[in-house]
Amino acid sequence: MSFEQEWAQLKADASARQADGSMRLNQLPADFGGGAPDLVAKADSINGNANLLVEIAGLLHEGRPDAELTTLARNPRAHEDVARQVERFAEFAGDQFLDTMALFAALSTRLRMAGGDFAEIEDATARRFLEAVLDGRYVSPGTR
Numbered sequence: 667m668s669f670e671q672e673w674a675q676l677k678a679d680a681s682a683r684q685a686d687g688s689m690r691l692n693q694l695p696a697d698f699g700g701g702a703p704d705l706v707a708k709a710d711s712i713n714g715n716a717n718l719l720v721e722i723a724g725l726l727h728e729g730r731p732d733a734e735l736t737t738l739a740r741n742p743r744a745h746e747d748v749a750r751q752v753e754r755f756a757e758f759a760g761d762q763f764l765d766t767m768a769l770f771a772a773l774s775t776r777l778r779m780a781g782g783d784f785a786e787i788e789d790a791t792a793r794r795f796l797e798a799v800l801d802g803r804y805v806s807p808g809t810r
Contacts, residue, residue, distance in 0.1 A: 709788065712781035719774035723767055731759050 667675075738744075739752035 709781050709785040712777060712784060716774045716777040719770050723770035731763055
C-alpha cells in the first residue's frame with residue numbers, strides 16, 4: 667500500500683469517526699457520565715509508567731544525534747552556505763533532543779510524585795474506612 671493510499675484510508679477512518687459524533691477517550695464514550703468503574707488507578711501502574719518514561723528517555727539518549735556527522739558538510743567539502751545551514755540544523759536538532767529528554771525526565775518525576783501522593787491518599791482513605799468500621803457502637807435492638 668502506498669503512502670497516499672494509506673493516508674487516504676486514515677483520513678476516511680477519521681471522517682467516519684467524526685461523522686459518527688461519538689468521541690471516545692480510553693475506549694469510553696464522551697457522554698459516559700458518572701465514574702468509570704472499569705478504570706482503576708493503582709500505585710504500581712503509576713510507578714510503572716514513570717519507569718517507562720525513564721526507559722524511553724534512555725533509549726532516546728542511546729540514539730542521540732551525533733554532532734560529528736556535520737563535519738562531512740563543512741568547508742571545503744561543501745559550499746559555505748550549505749555548511750552554515752547544516753550547522754544550524756544540527757544545533758536545532760540538538761536543542762530539540764535536549765528539550766525532549768528534559769520533558770521525559772520531568773514527566774517521569776511528576777508521575778512518580780503523583781504515584782506517591784496517590785498512595786498516601788489511598789492509605790488515608792483505607793485507614794478512615796477501617797476506623798469507621800472498627801469504631802462501632804453497640805446499639806441495642808430496642809433503640810434502633
